[in-house]
Amino acid sequence: MPDFGFEEEEFSTSLDRGTIWRIANEVKHHWKWVIGFMVAVGWVSSLESYFTYLSKRILDEAIVTGRSDALISIISIYSVMILFQAVGVLAFIYLAGILGHRVQYELRKKLFDHLQTLSFSYYDRTPVGWIMSRLTSDTERIADLVTWGLLDITWALMNIITSFVFMVTINWQLALIVFAMVPVLVVIGVWFKQKILVEYRQARKTNSKITGSYNENITGVRVVKALGREAENLTEFGVLTDEMYRSSFRAAWLSALFLPVVQILSAVALGCIVWYSGGQISLGGITVGGIQAFIGYLTFMMWPIQDLARVYASMQHAIASAERVFSLMDVQPDINDSPGAVDPGTIRGDIVFKDVEFFYDKDKPVLKNFNLTVRQGETIALVGPTGAGKSTVVNLICRFYEPRSGTIMIGGRDYRTLTMHSIQSRIGMVLQTPHLFSGSIRENIRYGRLDATDAEIEAAAVLAGAHEFIMELDKGYEGEVGEGGNLLSVGQKQLISLARAILAKPEIFIMDEATSSVDTLTEALIQKGMEVLMKHSTSFIIAHRLSTIRRADRILVIENGGISEMGTHAELLRAKGHYYRLYTRQFRQERERESGLYELNSLEMAQNSN
Numbered sequence: 001m002p003d004f005g006f007e008e009e010e011f012s013t014s015l016d017r018g019t020i021w022r023i024a025n026e027v028k029h030h031w032k033w034v035i036g037f038m039v040a041v042g043w044v045s046s047l048e049s050y051f052t053y054l055s056k057r058i059l060d061e062a063i064v065t066g067r068s069d070a071l072i073s074i075i076s077i078y079s080v081m082i083l084f085q086a087v088g089v090l091a092f093i094y095l096a097g098i099l100g101h102r103v104q105y106e107l108r109k110k111l112f113d114h115l116q117t118l119s120f121s122y123y124d125r126t127p128v129g130w131i132m133s134r135l136t137s138d139t140e141r142i143a144d145l146v147t148w149g150l151l152d153i154t155w156a157l158m159n160i161i162t163s164f165v166f167m168v169t170i171n172w173q174l175a176l177i178v179f180a181m182v183p184v185l186v187v188i189g190v191w192f193k194q195k196i197l198v199e200y201r202q203a204r205k206t207n208s209k210i211t212g213s214y215n216e217n218i219t220g221v222r223v224v225k226a227l228g229r230e231a232e233n234l235t236e237f238g239v240l241t242d243e244m245y246r247s248s249f250r251a252a253w254l255s256a257l258f259l260p261v262v263q264i265l266s267a268v269a270l271g272c273i274v275w276y277s278g279g280q281i282s283l284g285g286i287t288v289g290g291i292q293a294f295i296g297y298l299t300f301m302m303w304p305i306q307d308l309a310r311v312y313a314s315m316q317h318a319i320a321s322a323e324r325v326f327s328l329m330d331v332q333p334d335i336n337d338s339p340g341a342v343d344p345g346t347i348r349g350d351i352v353f354k355d356v357e358f359f360y361d362k363d364k365p366v367l368k369n370f371n372l373t374v375r376q377g378e379t380i381a382l383v384g385p386t387g388a389g390k391s392t393v394v395n396l397i398c399r400f401y402e403p404r405s406g407t408i409m410i411g412g413r414d415y416r417t418l419t420m421h422s423i424q425s426r427i428g429m430v431l432q433t434p435h436l437f438s439g440s441i442r443e444n445i446r447y448g449r450l451d452a453t454d455a456e457i458e459a460a461a462v463l464a465g466a467h468e469f470i471m472e473l474d475k476g477y478e479g480e481v482g483e484g485g486n487l488l489s490v491g492q493k494q495l496i497s498l499a500r501a502i503l504a505k506p507e508i509f510i511m512d513e514a515t516s517s518v519d520t521l522t523e524a525l526i527q528k529g530m531e532v533l534m535k536h537s538t539s540f541i542i543a544h545r546l547s548t549i550r551r552a553d554r555i556l557v558i559e560n561g562g563i564s565e566m567g568t569h570a571e572l573l574r575a576k577g578h579y580y581r582l583y584t585r586q587f588r589q590e591r592e593r594e595s596g597l598y599e600l601n602s603l604e605m606a607q608n609s610n
């Protein structure tokens, strides 16, 4: 069975007290609202018990005796109480709405703020879907617990307490008989609840696997089809849905059984009431109205007990959600500003790597003993085979990750003594997979410097070479880029990212050239945009284009976790090493492509190798 990465425990196995305290702690500053809410709920539920008591009085004091004045006075009390109850209902629904929204908003904000502080390494190991669920459904469930969960509990408790008080006033012996039934019912209710939950939990687990599998198969539909995996996937699906069907069936069967069992028990309790009170009526121990009230109270007490399974399940649900939300809140960022970190205002763009070692996974070193000194304003091109560590070098400069040992100095000081913000705000970057945010093109460019004017944005776009294609779009700068910029091509996204970087006037410019081919015209535009930045900033270009490489002040060949060759284009060509081979191969390919010979040649090669 494939692991889809979204499988998770839907229920907390117990109602962990630590988590409940922590939820209480999160909402404690709303204590006035919570108490107001509980008072309103308690008020409404107590009145419910009181109405049953009033019905008893109507029967005994007015109907049986035929006294209309008593009827009028009791009905007047009833009417006033109904009004009070209506106010109570209004109050608790209003308070629940406000409380729920506030709790949810605060939790989301707290999580979102926390997410901004987490390091890249956290995002490497955590699926986006997992984080999204924490932000959305989990915070919603916690808010539901604080409102509707609290309502259920307060309502049930107040109902049982007030019913008991009224029953004792009517006939205490009978009240004790009814009350003795309560523990029996609770035990049975809990037993059923546990059985149902086990099955339900299993069904949910399978369901989340099914969703994960849907997700994978839909997003990867092309691969599924291309590899002819439809049949295997269908079988896999069959197994999962069967599993889910069986668990759901058992849960449904147990739920169906639960109600009749409770009803039979209620009937037994009712029988006891009638049997006992039959004898009491002739002795004057109870009235007809009293019996009727007892029957009413019995029903009252049954409600919460019947509902126990649902309330308990939703509490477990919410507690599991809270556990996940708190686990995310507790993740510490790997990279933090050190206590004395300063923001020097401007930074000089000279950069030194000193004995830097780095790995993502312990047993797979990416950079070993890496040394490099870059002067302010220099343009460095990084070349080398895929997976050699080129992107890693620039990730370290941006401090997305920190060296495991050794140091990186920016402007003459260890960059750990500077604040993250002071470094990252002075770096302009265009990444290998450029990312845009949903919104207009203008907004995306402005992201480089929030106080930029429209004219500055357009000037940056002109310099980046993006202006022309933007003007050809229907809405120009106001055109939407779609989620993650998916309405634009990779080349266009790079041009916009370039404009964004130009606008920021960074001291350090980093470009991870996309390996995916862009057309020659866009390539030329990107090249021009880059030159603007390269002129003013210390630049690191991970280069695939010969034109970029040739123009760099220094070229580094990255191989096996270190720099295997370094020098200008001419020097490296003379050295006739790796760079020479790389360059001549690319150069030939480019020439051949230009003259249209390329395809012919590869065809020839393919035939030769067969």
Ligand SMILES: Nc1ncnc2c1ncn2[C@@H]1O[C@H](COP(=O)(O)OP(=O)(O)OP(=O)(O)O)[C@@H](O)[C@H]1O
Pocket (backbone or CB within 6 Å): 124, 360, 361, 366, 384, 385, 386, 387, 388, 389, 390, 391, 392, 393, 432
């Ligand atoms: N986030 C990550 N988590 C774990 N390993 C990673 C991560 N990013 C990169 N690596 C590994 O580190 C090594 C260097 O990767 P890097 O991205 O720096 O290569 P690159 O030289 O930029 O390659 P390319 O030319 O394909 O972009 C690779 O072996 C890669 O598998």
Ligand SMILES: [Mg+2]
Pocket (backbone or CB within 6 Å): 390, 391, 392, 432, 512
């Ligand atoms: Mg890379």
